[in-house]
Amino acid sequence: MCNGQKTTGVNPHTIMYLRKFSVLFFVALLFSQCTRDVILSDEREILSFFFPNIATNVVFNGNNIEVEVSVCLDVSRLAPIITYSPMSTISPRSGEEVDFTNPVVYTVTAQDGSTANYTVTVTQNLSRRNEILTFELLGTQQIFEREGDNLFIYVPYEADITNIQTSIAVSDMAIVNPENGMFMDFTNPQTFTVTSSNGISRDFVVTVKRSPWRQLLKHGEAPWGGRDCHGMFVFDNKLWILGGTTNTDVWNSADGINWNLVTPHGGHWGTAHKDGTVFSVFNGRIWAMGGHQHDVNIPVDIGIYSSSDGIHWDKHLDAVPFGLRYQPALVEFNGRLWLLGGQRGHSLTTTAYNDIWSSDDGINWVREVEYAAWQPRGAIYGGVVVFNGAMYLIGGGIMGDATTHTRIALYNDVWRSTDGKNWQRLLARAPWEGRFYHSVVVYNDYIYVIAGDSGPLRNDVWKSKDGINWEQVKHSFWRGRHAQATAVFQGKLFMTGGNLGGTIGYTNEVWVLGGTN
DSSP states (O other): OOTTOOOOOOOHHHHHHHHHHHHHHHHHHHHHHHHHHOOOOOOOOEEEEEOTTSOOEEEEETTEEEEEEETTSOTTSBOOEEEEOTTOEEESOTTOOBOOSSOEEEEEEOTTSOEEEEEEEEEEEEOOOOOEEEEEETTSOOEEEEETTEEEEEEOTTOOOSSEEEEEEESTTOEEESOTTOEEOOSSOEEEEEEOTTSOEEEEEEEEEEOSEEEEEOTTTSSSOOOSSOEEEEETTEEEEEOOTTOOOEEEESSSSSEEEEESOOOGGGOTTEEOOEEEEETTEEEEEOOEESOTTSOOOBOEEEESSSSSEEEEESBOTTOOOBSOEEEEETTEEEEEOOEESSSTTOEEOOOEEEESSSSSOEEEESSOSSOOOBOOTTOEEEETTEEEEEEEEEEOOTTTTOEEEEEEEEEEESSSSSOEEEESSOSSOOOBSOEEEEETTEEEEEEEESSSEEEEEEEESSSSSEEEOOOOOSOOBBSOEEEEETTEEEEEOOBOOTTTOBOOOEEEESOOO
């Protein structure tokens, strides 16, 4: 100490205390500042909602979530996966199994404690159905067939299938691609995909096929009148038509379209009101025999006639040894003319035959078989053909009363003979319906069975390589008919006339199968 002055000092403990206080004050000040800067989140949204491995259609509409599921789904035990705002919670929890039979409310709680309610409604609308119910091509006739997911549409030969509009009906809520109503080219098969409302797709292949039959002349266009039970054959490099139920005229044509009248009256075989006369070409001549007289006041002629030109007819016999026959089969085979079966008139007491006669000149006849192995039958003119060195008798039956169109018997059997005498039954029942007044013809190495009367008039066509295995030739767009005539000419199969029944009755249509002109 100098000059008697007192010196004052600082207590070391006090300094330490001040230091600690300063640190604490700073920390407190810092903590207070941080607390004022923290803001709690108020986000409370559902961002997504779905059921795993289940097809759904989810629509958010404000705080309403609408979920469509399959009608087949059990909605009482579903565990949805939900995403929601960060730092929020949800109840019920994501992945928790919930009963959605009735609407369910989900509550999202934000970090700051605020909440938002979302109502989830599950509707069973989605379907697995992805079917084509109907498929139609507009503006044309058609026949629809289906084999599984393969659809076949048959249209007339004349139909233009390169640009044709569709009309398609599919399952409820399903969609189809290409769309309904499109104009499309069906030259080749087209694939249509139907997708159900729950997203399942199914492919259908649509194949459009044109009928093999072309119409050359419509009803009323041919110069010869409508008719049935007429003869048609190829003779002298022309197609010929003779007679019919109420006709006695003779016509021929070089193309099946343009017809020439050979004679308006083909001789006594063509007496008016006589039908069921049968014709054949044999030894360079046209032969005519048999038939039935509708008018009881006109004597029945049971003679045999032939002609070398269709105009001048020679009568060879006044009475044939086999008697009056209606619609027997008459065919050339192994250098002889053969007559098989037939019936005497048509009434409920008619007599049908199963005898077989042959002639080497068309005049002198020998009964080869009195009772053949097949049942007696008539209305089989055109029901017997020669194929691969054998005769085939196919179908036929017995017609009863002509007024009521009573059918006593209808057959769909197939018989074969290599000598005309001994017959083997190949089929007791073919896949086509039993019928008479049908046509049987050989074309392009097949036996064809065409139309006929089975009760309803038929418009089906069948073919076979052996008489045993048959397949249908799809499809015909001519009306069902009976007693039409068929012949193969210039590489094409021609069909003319027939009885359509109804208001039209006898027709003079001309149809052709095969060829392009």
